[in-house]
Amino acid sequence: MAIEYAIWAVYKHACLRFHRTLAFLCYIFVMVLNTLILNSIFSFSRTKLSFKTKLLQIILVVIVAIVGDCLVDLFTSHPLLKCISDNSTHFFIAVISWMFIEELDFSVILFGSPLLCGMMASFVDLDHFVAARSFTIHEATSLSFRPILHWTTLPVTFFVFLVILALAVHSVKLYKFAWFILTAFGTHHLRDGYRRGIWIHPLPSIPPFPYVIYLIGLVAIMLSFNFVMYHPLIMNCLQETQRRDDLPVLQTKFSKIQTV
Numbered sequence: 001m002a003i004e005y006a007i008w009a010v011y012k013h014a015c016l017r018f019h020r021t022l023a024f025l026c027y028i029f030v031m032v033l034n035t036l037i038l039n040s041i042f043s044f045s046r047t048k049l050s051f052k053t054k055l056l057q058i059i060l061v062v063i064v065a066i067v068g069d070c071l072v073d074l075f076t077s078h079p080l081l082k083c084i085s086d087n088s089t090h091f092f093i094a095v096i097s098w099m100f101i102e103e104l105d106f107s108v109i110l111f112g113s114p115l116l117c118g119m120m121a122s123f124v125d126l127d128h129f130v131a132a133r134s135f136t137i138h139e140a141t142s143l144s145f146r147p148i149l150h151w152t153t154l155p156v157t158f159f160v161f162l163v164i165l166a167l168a169v170h171s172v173k174l175y176k177f178a179w180f181i182l183t184a185f186g187t188h189h190l191r192d193g194y195r196r197g198i199w200i201h202p203l204p205s206i207p208p209f210p211y212v213i214y215l216i217g218l219v220a221i222m223l224s225f226n227f228v229m230y231h232p233l234i235m236n237c238l239q240e241t242q243r244r245d246d247l248p249v250l251q252t253k254f255s256k257i258q259t260v
């Protein structure tokens with residue numbers, strides 16, 4: 001009787017887990033689909049990628065996030081493997097996110113900026129070793145405080161500064177670099193945030209949030225950054241001022257040739 005009850009309890013638990021996972025996956029799918037449809041309707045950006053590629057990148061980032069965290073949980077008793085899987089998850093999330101935001105397809109994954117974005121997201125965790133003044137994983141992961149590169153105010157301030165500078169010098173490259181930095185740090189801080197919260201001193205820190213919020217946040221970062229970065233209001237402003245600046249230079253050169 002006790003065995004029967006135990007089997008029934010396990011079965012019930014498995015069913016419940018399965019249904020919860022299925023319901024959650026359906027919810028994520030519907031949410032992503034709705035957001036993509038809304039994005040394609042209201043987005044002013046001329047998307048270089050097909051709807052299918054964009055949807056694939058969103059699904060892939062969610063899968064990478066879930067699988068990565070499962071591996072981290074699996075390697076709890078192996079600090080080195082845990083550290084590698086944790087850092088790799090940060091890397092791949094940033095790579096796919098930047099591909100989506102900059103509208104790049106999978107052919108550039110090994111050569112272009114996505115690889116650099118992933119590396120930057122991974123390097124953020126190096127500050128654990130700097131703060132611990134030690135190369136041992138145990139000391140780096142058992143800090144009583146959060147190291148400087150995990151202070152979200154820092155990349156946000158740097159981003160604002162770079163955008164203002166890009167607008168002042170009319171540089172599209174600098175403007176994209178600002179978004180590149182924000183993507184690398186933003187995805188990293190959001191993933192750390194569901195366990196430790198988000199540190200936005202001098203504002204009060206955001207406490208740890210549910211895992212679903214983290215996944216929704218990842219998708220929201222990709223969609224919103226892509227939407228704002230390629231918004232014609234800003235892009236036209238950057239490109240038009242560039243063209244307007246070029247015009248007098250050409251005229252001056254031309255008048256000089258005429259006088260000679």
Ligand SMILES: [Zn+2]
Binds near residue numbers: 188192
């Ligand atoms: Zn971190």
